[in-house]
Amino acid sequence: MKKRSYTCGLDAAIDVMGGKWKGLILFSLGDGPLRFGELRRAVPGISERMLILQLREMENSGLVHREVYHQVPPKVEYSLTDFGRSLNTALVPLGEWGEANMDRIEAIP
Known part of the structure; x- marks a missing residue:
C-alpha cells in the first residue's frame, strides 16, 4: 500500500470517510450491529x-467489522470498530451544524 501524505488532519479524515454514503453508514451503525438488509433500509437511496463497495472500503480501513455467523441461513452483521466509533463521535458536531443550517443549505441554488 502506498504511503499517503496529508496536508492536515481534515485531509486525512476526509480520505478515510469521504463520499456521500460512508457518513450515513457510520451514523446508522452508531446504535449497534446491523445485518445487510437492515443497513440498506437504514440508508435510503443507496x-x-x-x-x-462502501462496506468493503470501510472494513479495509478499519472503520467497520464484518461478523459472519456460520448457520443456515447464513447471517452477516456489520458493526463499528473502536476506530469507527471515534470517527462517528467526531462527526456529531458536523451533523449538528448541518441540522442547524439545513434550511439555508437547501436554499443554495
Missing part, C-alpha cells in the same frame, strides 16, 4: 452494489 443501491445494493454501492453499499457492498
Whole structure:
C-alpha cells in the first residue's frame, strides 16, 4: 500500500470517510450491529452494489467489522470498530451544524 501524505488532519479524515454514503453508514451503525438488509433500509437511496463497495472500503480501513455467523441461513452483521466509533463521535458536531443550517443549505441554488 502506498504511503499517503496529508496536508492536515481534515485531509486525512476526509480520505478515510469521504463520499456521500460512508457518513450515513457510520451514523446508522452508531446504535449497534446491523445485518445487510437492515443497513440498506437504514440508508435510503443507496443501491445494493454501492453499499457492498462502501462496506468493503470501510472494513479495509478499519472503520467497520464484518461478523459472519456460520448457520443456515447464513447471517452477516456489520458493526463499528473502536476506530469507527471515534470517527462517528467526531462527526456529531458536523451533523449538528448541518441540522442547524439545513434550511439555508437547501436554499443554495
